[in-house]
Amino acid sequence: MAKSKPSAAHPQRRSRGEIDRNYFFGDVLIKTGVAVIIALGFVALYTPFTLMDSINDGMWDYLALMGGFGAMGVALFLTGRHLRHEATHWDFD
Numbered sequence: 001m002a003k004s005k006p007s008a009a010h011p012q013r014r015s016r017g018e019i020d021r022n023y024f025f026g027d028v029l030i031k032t033g034v035a036v037i038i039a040l041g042f043v044a045l046y047t048p049f050t051l052m053d054s055i056n057d058g059m060w061d062y063l064a065l066m067g068g069f070g071a072m073g074v075a076l077f078l079t080g081r082h083l084r085h086e087a088t089h090w091d092f093d
Helices: 018-047 051-056 060-088
Strands: none
Touching: 018 060, 051 060
């Protein structure tokens, strides 16, 4: 006999451990992403030059570092939002 596949009207329920894990790591990644963005903002406020000054002076290492940390913060935040969405929404929503 062939095994029957579950129909679309009956979504598969994930285990409680998977839901808790996605919720926990999603929350941690959201908070980490926000903390990185806030720290990056404080570093930008503390530096005595502006973004335009750093471009004109050719400070590409500073710009690369700031851009890398900015991208990391946004990526962590978006990954956390995705995990939280996976933990709190049903498959058929």
